[in-house]
Amino acid sequence: MAAAYAAETNLVIGTGPRSSAAGYTQLESDISRAIADDLSTFQSSATAGASTFGPLEAVVIVAALLMAVGCAWGLGRRLSEYR
Secondary structure, rough: OOHHHHHHHHHHHOOOOOOOHHHHHHHHHHHHHHHHHHHHHHHHHHHOOOOOOOOOOOHHHHHHHHHHHHHHHHHHHHHHHHH
């Protein structure tokens, strides 16, 4: 095999359609498009799920208040046994 230094050099540092610069440009474009698609998918999923746990917040607050009242009531009963 004969070495084709000029052709190989042109592939590495040239500007032709088969050069590494063209490949890098295509790769960069593909990655940018993939990131944009992924971001779009994430944002639509996040928006769809943003209000999913909305009612749960009120339920957790009520449950926490009931637990606090139950603890205070139970502790009051135990303390009254020692009086």
